[in-house]
Amino acid sequence: MTDIGELSGSSRSDELDEVLDEHMIGELAGLRSFQRGVGYLNDRRVESAAASDKGVRATVRGTMPYDVELWLDADTLNWSCSCPAAEDGSFCKHCVAVALSLLRTGERPEGASEPTRPSQRSRSADPDVPLLEGFVHRLDVERLAEIVLQQAADDWRLRERLLLEARSEQGIGPDLDGWRQRIRGVFDAGRHVSYHEVHEWAEIVDEMIDAMVDLCDAGHGPAVAQLAEYAHRRADTAMGLVDDSDGWLTVISDRLADLHLQACEQSTSDPVKLAKRLAKLETTSELDGFYRSAVTYADVLGPSGLTAFRRAIEPQWRQIDPKDDGWSSDVSRLREAMIGWALAMDDPDALVEAHRRERIRPSDMVEIAAAFERAGRDDEAVEWARRGLSGTGHGSWHAGNTRDFLARKLRERGETEAAVDLYWKTFEASPSLSNYRRLKQEDTGVDWLSRGRKHLLGRLDPSGDNTLLAYGAPADGSVPEDVMSDDASAAPAAAAAAILTEILLFEGHAQQAWDTAVQLGTSSQMWMTLAREREQRSPRDSITVYASAALAIIDRKKANQYKSAVDLMSRIQRLAADAGEPELFDSLLQRVRTEHRAKRRLKELLDRAGW
Incomplete structure (x- = not known):
C-alpha cells in the first residue's frame, strides 16, 4: 500500500x-x-x-x-x-x-x-515538428539519401529496417543466418559480465529485441518465431556468464517469449511442430519465459497441437519417481508443463493428476478449486478450497486468494455466516488493521471493535483476568519515560497492544487508543503516531514521547542519526513554547548536553540549532 x-x-x-x-x-x-x-x-x-x-x-x-x-x-x-x-x-x-x-x-x-x-504524445507536443517536417519535405532526394545512409551506418536497427524493405522489394525474406550471428554475438560476451556492466549489456540486448519486434511488425512472423527461440536458448546459456542479481535475464526471457507468442499468432505454422518445440523449450530452459506454455499457446496450438504437446512430455513424465519430492529443477519444469497442458484442456481431473505426481501444496489447491468451478463442479471446488485453507492456515500470507474464493462460493450457497467466519478466523490467527477492516467489509452489522478488542486483550492476558478488559488511563495519568524501550520480553504484548491502538485510532477513538497504550504499552512506531495525534489536545504527552524517542536515538551512538534526534528536539521546543512551558525543552536540552557532552557531532548540531 x-x-x-x-x-x-x-x-x-x-x-x-x-x-x-x-x-x-x-x-x-x-x-x-x-x-x-x-x-x-x-x-x-x-x-x-x-x-x-x-x-x-x-x-x-x-x-x-x-x-x-x-x-x-x-x-x-x-x-x-x-x-x-x-x-x-x-x-x-x-x-x-x-x-x-x-x-x-x-x-x-x-x-x-x-x-x-x-513518443506519440511528445511528437505532437513538440513545437519544432512543423519546421522539421517542412525542411525534410523540401530536401532533394540525393541529400536526403546521404543523411539516411550516414545515420544507418551508425544505427544498425535503422540499417536492418532499410535492408528489410529492400529485400522485400526484391522478393527476398530476412537474412536469418545474419540475424543468428548477431544474436549469438550479443549474448556471447566471451567473458563474465559483472554487476556494473550488466545494465549496459541488457540495453544492447533490448535494442536487438526491439529490432526483432520491427521484423515481426513487418509481417515476418515465422522468421521471428525461429529467431526468438534461438535467442531464448542463447539467453539461457548466458546465465552462467552474466551477473543477474537484478533479474535482467528474466526480463529478457519474458520479452522474447512475448514476442514469440505474437509471432506465432501472426503466422500459420504447423501446430504439431510448434508443440514439440515449445515442450522442449519449457522443459530444458532454466529461464521461465515459456512457463506453462501450453495454456499460453492454447489458441495457437489447437486440439492437434495440445495432443502433440502432451505426447512430447509424456515419456519423461512417466519416468518420474512418484516418491520424488518435486524440488529438483527437471521435475519441477516437467510438472509445470503438465499443469499448463491440463489448464489448456480445461480438465480439472487432469490438473489434479498433474499436481498429484508430487505432494500437492496447499497454495496449489485454489487453482484446482477454480478449475472445478469452471467445469461446473461446485461441490468439489468448495472441498478443494477448504483443503487449501486448512493446509495454509488462516493467518498465512498466501491464504488470501483461497479464503476469498471459498467465501464467495459459500455466499453463493447462502452460507453467509460461514463466509464471514473465515475472515474472523484470519483475524484471530493474524490480527492486523487490514484484517480488521476486511471483517467490517464482510459484515457491517457486527460490533467487530468489541469482539476484536476482547480477542487482543486475551492475547495480552491469556489467564482470562478481567482487569485488562476494564482498561483506562492509569491513576496518575503518567506516561512512561522509556516508551521507546526495545525490551524483547515485552515484544509480543507490545505487538498486540499496537494493533489494538491502531484499530481504536481507525475507529476514531483517539483517547481510548492513548489510554490503552499508556496502560498496556505499544510499539515504538505507534507511540510516534499517537504523539502526533495528541500534539494539539495534550502537548505534554507528545513531548514525553518525542523526548523518549530523541534520547533513544542518541543512545544508539550512531552519528549519522543525530540529526533525527535534533529534529525531534525542535518539535519539542515548539510544542513546549505553545503550551507556555518552555522549561520542558530546557530540561531536556540540559540533560542531553550533560549526559552526551562527549559526542562531538551531536554538539555541532545543537550549536547550529542555536541551543
Whole structure:
C-alpha cells in the first residue's frame, strides 16, 4: 500500500490517474515487475478495463486471464490481482500494466484500453515538428539519401529496417543466418559480465529485441518465431556468464517469449511442430519465459497441437519417481508443463493428476478449486478450497486468494455466516488493521471493535483476568519515560497492544487508543503516531514521547542519526513554547548536553540549532 493523500470518493476512477505516476509504480513494483508490466502494456494485454465504484477493474492476458483491481480507500492506494505472484500482496506486473494504462490513455477505460505511447504524445507536443517536417519535405532526394545512409551506418536497427524493405522489394525474406550471428554475438560476451556492466549489456540486448519486434511488425512472423527461440536458448546459456542479481535475464526471457507468442499468432505454422518445440523449450530452459506454455499457446496450438504437446512430455513424465519430492529443477519444469497442458484442456481431473505426481501444496489447491468451478463442479471446488485453507492456515500470507474464493462460493450457497467466519478466523490467527477492516467489509452489522478488542486483550492476558478488559488511563495519568524501550520480553504484548491502538485510532477513538497504550504499552512506531495525534489536545504527552524517542536515538551512538534526534528536539521546543512551558525543552536540552557532552557531532548540531 502507499499513502497518496485524502481524495474524494465521488470519482475514484478519474482520480487514480491523477495520483499515479511512473516513479510511484516503479517503487511499488520493483525493477523486474515494472519492466515486465511495461511489456504487457505495449503488447496490448490489458483487456476489458472498466471503471468501478471503487476504482478500476481490468483483465490482463498473461499465462491465463488475470483479474486486476486498483482502488482508493481513504488515503491509501490498494490493489489486488488473481495471479499467484500477487498472493503476498505484491504489486505484480499485471498491476503495473493496468496502472500504466491509466497514465497512457486520454479517457477513462470502458472496454479495451488503447495506450498512447509517450513518443506519440511528445511528437505532437513538440513545437519544432512543423519546421522539421517542412525542411525534410523540401530536401532533394540525393541529400536526403546521404543523411539516411550516414545515420544507418551508425544505427544498425535503422540499417536492418532499410535492408528489410529492400529485400522485400526484391522478393527476398530476412537474412536469418545474419540475424543468428548477431544474436549469438550479443549474448556471447566471451567473458563474465559483472554487476556494473550488466545494465549496459541488457540495453544492447533490448535494442536487438526491439529490432526483432520491427521484423515481426513487418509481417515476418515465422522468421521471428525461429529467431526468438534461438535467442531464448542463447539467453539461457548466458546465465552462467552474466551477473543477474537484478533479474535482467528474466526480463529478457519474458520479452522474447512475448514476442514469440505474437509471432506465432501472426503466422500459420504447423501446430504439431510448434508443440514439440515449445515442450522442449519449457522443459530444458532454466529461464521461465515459456512457463506453462501450453495454456499460453492454447489458441495457437489447437486440439492437434495440445495432443502433440502432451505426447512430447509424456515419456519423461512417466519416468518420474512418484516418491520424488518435486524440488529438483527437471521435475519441477516437467510438472509445470503438465499443469499448463491440463489448464489448456480445461480438465480439472487432469490438473489434479498433474499436481498429484508430487505432494500437492496447499497454495496449489485454489487453482484446482477454480478449475472445478469452471467445469461446473461446485461441490468439489468448495472441498478443494477448504483443503487449501486448512493446509495454509488462516493467518498465512498466501491464504488470501483461497479464503476469498471459498467465501464467495459459500455466499453463493447462502452460507453467509460461514463466509464471514473465515475472515474472523484470519483475524484471530493474524490480527492486523487490514484484517480488521476486511471483517467490517464482510459484515457491517457486527460490533467487530468489541469482539476484536476482547480477542487482543486475551492475547495480552491469556489467564482470562478481567482487569485488562476494564482498561483506562492509569491513576496518575503518567506516561512512561522509556516508551521507546526495545525490551524483547515485552515484544509480543507490545505487538498486540499496537494493533489494538491502531484499530481504536481507525475507529476514531483517539483517547481510548492513548489510554490503552499508556496502560498496556505499544510499539515504538505507534507511540510516534499517537504523539502526533495528541500534539494539539495534550502537548505534554507528545513531548514525553518525542523526548523518549530523541534520547533513544542518541543512545544508539550512531552519528549519522543525530540529526533525527535534533529534529525531534525542535518539535519539542515548539510544542513546549505553545503550551507556555518552555522549561520542558530546557530540561531536556540540559540533560542531553550533560549526559552526551562527549559526542562531538551531536554538539555541532545543537550549536547550529542555536541551543
